[in-house]
Amino acid sequence: MFGKLDRKRAYEVARSALRTGAISDMQRALKGLPDTGEKANDLRRRLEAALEKTPPGSTHLRKRGTEAMCLSDGLEFSFRIGSTRTPSVFDVRHVGARVTIVLNSEHPFVRRLEASGEWASPAVLTLLAGWARFELEQPDGRLSSQAADARTDWGRAVRRLLDADPKFGDG
Amino acid sequence: MFGKLDRKRAYEVARSALRTGAISDMQRALKGLPDTGEKANDLRRRLEAALEKTPPGSTHLRKRGTEAMCLSDGLEFSFRIGSTRTPSVFDVRHVGARVTIVLNSEHPFVRRLEASGEWASPAVLTLLAGWARFELEQPDGRLSSQAADARTDWGRAVRRLLDADPKFGDG
Structure with missing residues (x-):
């Protein structure tokens, strides 16, 4: 591979x-x-x-209230819940190797995660961090905005799913 | 909204x-x-x-081994773990209102989900179903393949995260 x-x-x-x-x-x-x-x-x-x-290796996730961070492959990922004023589930910001993923506190998906007390589950954080990494690997310009647009439309689609069925995926 | x-x-x-x-x-x-x-x-x-x-309303998730399905907003989502022969975390197939999401059994993210016994968690299924809905709303052609390409590159990025740190996101 x-x-x-x-x-x-x-x-x-x-x-x-x-x-x-x-x-x-x-x-x-x-x-x-x-x-x-x-x-x-x-x-x-x-x-x-x-x-x-570059600092070596990786650290496990450290959680503190509505913030979490970990270092992986030289990239420092930090996650927090906050207002993004976008339709996305999450926004991606980065300064060099520091990647900040803000989970949109006004999105029904994030509200549900928060209510479950598992907003920082490894599965969700890995999917979002992987997306962030994909997005920040796009060269600036057209490709970069296409990726951000896809994230926005994805967020809209998740919202429509949850509007139709607030317990989508529950057993 | x-x-x-x-x-x-x-x-x-x-x-x-x-x-x-x-x-x-x-x-x-x-x-x-x-x-x-x-x-x-x-x-x-x-x-x-x-x-x-169109059949009305929605049904809760029904799980059976490595398969799960639910009906939401007239769309029938079914999830299963299987071989996709792609670098993606999951593939999306649909015939009319039937959407099949195949979680790639060879992807380290899916292997880890399986090992945790929580592959069908509401949060993960909702994120993937939302993506599937976004992808199938793209008109055929350029936009549709852009979305599928993004899903593939996202899968590659998740794999690289987990190659560097197999326990990414763990507390």
């Missing part, structure tokens, strides 16, 4: 990893970049410098 | 609802379509005919 990347893809992954700070992507890119060439050498130097600065 | 639709949007929602069979969308479209005009009258007749045939 994660064999050597072809060259074109290695350049893409290198640029994306420099933007996101994901350790595994930096390592994959380093393996896939060609051994010579000015562009490859420049990216290689920047990746190696970034890897040196 | 769900006030009267503007005309252009009412036509779109009408066509999407005829494709998906979602009761609430049929009702919204009927309210938003103009009172006169051949195209509007034709859609109105087809929506009314479809509403008459």
Whole structure:
């Protein structure tokens, strides 16, 4: 699955990893970049410098009230419930390798999660963090806004499901 | 939130609802379509005919081993774990108002859900069913494949999170 990347893809992954700070992507890119060439050498130097600065490994989730955070693959994910003023289930914000996922306190899905006391379940956080990672790996511009638009429309669809059946999925 | 639709949007929602069979969308479209005009009258007749045939209301989730199903808003969602031969966490298939969501048995996220014995938790099923509804509301063609591509890349991102930290999100 994660064999050597072809060259074109290695350049893409290198640029994306420099933007996101994901350790595994930096390592994959380093393996896939060609051994010579000015562009490859420049990216290689920047990746190696970034890897040196990146905190290693991962930490388990720490919860504190309506906040939770964990470090994984060099990315720091923090989750909190808050007002997003959007139709989405969650919003994604990031500054470098710090990814903040705000669960929309006005969305019926999030209200239900909160009421269940399990808003920070591993399954939900993993799905949302995976989406956030996908979204922030999109190059800026058209692809990035397409991903954000999909998240918004997804949030609308979840709301319509819950409007029709507030206990959707309950046994 | 769900006030009267503007005309252009009412036509779109009408066509999407005829494709998906979602009761609430049929009702919204009927309210938003103009009172006169051949195209509007034709859609109105087809929506009314479809509403008459649609089973009412919703049923709670019924689980049986690795299968679960529920009816919501005229859509029949069934969930099962199976082989999808894709990088996605789940695949979406639909025939009319029957939506089948196959959770990819080879994806580490699904393996972990299975191992936890909670693969059919309301939160996870609601997020996936909402996504499926979003995806099947896309008109065929470019938008539809963009949504499916996003689902695939999302699945890859979740896999990379779990490769880096198999217990991501655990307390």
